[in-house]
Amino acid sequence: MSSDYxxxxxxxxxxxxxxxxxxxxxxxxxxxxxxxxxxxxDCLIARVQEAFPTALxxxxxxxxxxxxxxxxxxxxxxxxxxxxxxxxxxKKAYIARLRGRLEPKExxxxxxLIVDWPNRPLQMVCHETGKPAQTDxxxxxxxxxxxxxxxxxxxxxSHQLRVHMLALGHPILGDPFYSDNPAAYPRLMLHAxxxxxxxxxxxxxxxxxxxxxx
Numbered sequence: 001m002s003s004d005y006x007x008x009x010x011x012x013x014x015x016x017x018x019x020x021x022x023x024x025x026x027x028x029x030x031x032x033x034x035x036x037x038x039x040x041x042d043c044l045i046a047r048v049q050e051a052f053p054t055a056l057x058x059x060x061x062x063x064x065x066x067x068x069x070x071x072x073x074x075x076x077x078x079x080x081x082x083x084x085x086x087x088x089x090x091k092k093a094y095i096a097r098l099r100g101r102l103e104p105k106e107x108x109x110x111x112x113l114i115v116d117w118p119n120r121p122l123q124m125v126c127h128e129t130g131k132p133a134q135t136d137x138x139x140x141x142x143x144x145x146x147x148x149x150x151x152x153x154x155x156x157x158s159h160q161l162r163v164h165m166l167a168l169g170h171p172i173l174g175d176p177f178y179s180d181n182p183a184a185y186p187r188l189m190l191h192a193x194x195x196x197x198x199x200x201x202x203x204x205x206x207x208x209x210x211x212x213x214x
Contacts, residue, residue, distance in 0.1 A: 007031070007042050012051060015068065015208050020077040020200045022052050025210040026069045028187045032060040044069065059085055062159070064176065067094070067192025068210050072200070080200035085156065091196040094151040094161060095140075095212040097189035098170040099179065102147040106138045109164040113157045122177055123159040125167055133157040135164045146173060150193075161190060189214055 006029070013025035024044065026032065031043040048055045048071055056072040058081045072078035084090045112130025116122040124130075134154040141148050147170060151161050159178075165171055166178045174185030182188075191212040199206050 005031075005035070005040055005042075012047055013210075014051075015210060016206075017052065018073070020073050020080075021206075022048060022055050022071040022073055023195075023208045024048060024069055024071070026061055026066055026192075028064055028066040028191075031063050032069065033057060045071070058082060059156070061192055062188075062190075064174075064188035065094075065190045065192060066187075066210075066213065068092075068195040068208050069192065070195060070197070070208070074200075077200040081197065084197055088154065089198065091194075092153060092192060093194035094153070095191045095193045095214075096149050096151055096161065096165065097173045097214065098147045098149055098165055099145075099173055100147065100170050101142045101144050102137070102139050102149060102168065102170045103142075104139075106136070109133075109135045109137070109168060111164060111167055113160060113163055115158070121158070123157070123163050125163065131155075131157060133160050133164070135161060137165075187214075 008027045008029050010027045016023040026044050033045055034041050034043045045057055054073055056078040058070050058072050061069050072081055111125045113123050113133045114126040114130040116124040136152040138150045139147055153160055162172055162175055162178050171179040173189040174182050175188050176182045193212050194209050196207045
């Protein structure tokens with residue numbers, strides 16, 4: 001990713017904002033945090049901080065992934081949410097479109113992942129040195145051409161959903177890194193649709209949702 005970065009100009013889509021949390025619907029094609037170089041400065045956290053100057057990063061979504069992303073409004077909330085992610089208490093669900101018919105209708109991928117150094121930022125399965133990674137899947141509907149699935153990552157490794165689906169033989173459609181014909185689709189067909197957490201002020205369970213745009 002270099003000079004071809006042309007982030008979308010969509011206005012900020014705020015799902016929720018209060019004294020501890022800011023939740024937004026990230027568009028596909030926008031970096032979560034700035035990259036190296038002035039041409040990669042436009043990113044979601046910069047846009048969020050224009051509206052909410054105290055906003056702090058809690059987690060990331062890949063540039064090409066859209067959907068629910070949460071920011072902390074205070075250092076306390078950042079610590080609280082960071083611990084929830086660390087302890088795997090935050091539950092996330094993604095929608096994806098995959099190549100081919102995924103069978104069976106539900107299951108789990110348990111394959112360790114590590115960066116593919118000669119080809120970074122690509123990741124790969126490695127049973128010797130990879131970090132544990134698990135993803136549950138559920139097929140919503142399928143044809144011989146493609147499957148629409150809901151993905152539930154139990155861990156948060158880089159490119160986890162992409163590599164796990166590729167390992168099943170069903171890459172995510174439109175993936176510029178792992179699919180064989182990304183240009184046939186307008187974007188990566190992966191969207192973070194649902195996120196559940198405990199509010200940093202009081203611990204109340206909360207759910208945030210943004211419908212997949214594909």
